[in-house]
Amino acid sequence: MMKCILFCAAMGLISGVRGGKVAFTAILSKQTTVGAHAVVKYDHVLTNWGGAYQPTTGVFTAPYNGLYSISCSLMSRASNSVHVGITKNGKKMSIVFSNANTYPLASQTLQLLLNKGDKIWIQNRNGGNAKFHDHGSYNVFSGFLINEL
Numbered sequence: 001m002m003k004c005i006l007f008c009a010a011m012g013l014i015s016g017v018r019g020g021k022v023a024f025t026a027i028l029s030k031q032t033t034v035g036a037h038a039v040v041k042y043d044h045v046l047t048n049w050g051g052a053y054q055p056t057t058g059v060f061t062a063p064y065n066g067l068y069s070i071s072c073s074l075m076s077r078a079s080n081s082v083h084v085g086i087t088k089n090g091k092k093m094s095i096v097f098s099n100a101n102t103y104p105l106a107s108q109t110l111q112l113l114l115n116k117g118d119k120i121w122i123q124n125r126n127g128g129n130a131k132f133h134d135h136g137s138y139n140v141f142s143g144f145l146i147n148e149l
Contacts, residue, residue, distance in 0.1 A: 020064040023144035024053035028134040031077065035129055040084060040122040042141045050145075058141075059121045062114035066148040072122050073107035074098045075138035076131060083125040086110060089118055095125060103133060111146065 026042035034040050041058035053060045062068065076082035076098035085092040086108065096108045114120070122141050124130040132139050 020050075020066060020145050020148040022050035022052050022063055022068075023142075024048045024050075024060060025140065025142040026053055026055060027136060027141075028132055028139040029136045031134055032132045032139075033129050034124045034132065036124060036127055038124050040124060040132070040139075040141070042122075042139070044136060047142075053141075053143075057121075059119050060141075060143055062116055062118045062120070064145060064148045065115050066113075067146040068112050068114050068120075068143055069109060069146055070112055070120055070143040071107065071109040071140070072096050072142075073105060073138065073140045075103055075105045075133045076100065077133040078103060080129075080131050081126075082130040082132065084130070085123045085125045087121050087123045088112065088114075092123075092125070105138060113149070 025046040027044045029044040039058040043055050045055050052063050072086055074084055074096045078101055081100045082098045084096050086094045094108050096106045098104050098106050
């Protein structure tokens with residue numbers, strides 16, 4: 001579905017979509033531990049159309065004013081619970097939670113109005129380290145521009 005939306009937007013087939021083309025998907029390539037209240041740095045970039053996601057910082061910077069779709073999926077290691085927040089310019093927008101003792105997969109998608117230069121990242125909301133379970137497929141941070149405003 002995502003490929004269809006991106007293709008249609010690129011071809012100008014979705015009414016109201018203007019020139020801005022932005023889409024990114026990044027994953028954790030291995031089991032990762034993130035410090036208390038730190039930004040999760042999704043290190044393996046699958047797509048970075050428009051270059052707005054920086055894997056060295058884990059931050060997406062909106063290159064245009066517009067309506068964006070931002071998604072996060074999460075799987076913790078069985079040894080700990082993990083709370084992460086989809087964060088905009090330092091303000092928590094939502095929380096995604098994965099409980100200990102199992103391998104539950106949690107996800108959330110938000111549609112956000114962003115101004116050019118707004119920053120979005122996924123932040124560990126735990127008071128201690130967060131241990132993410134992964135082998136390159138469970139923990140994903142992605143987003144795309146729905147419509148430039």
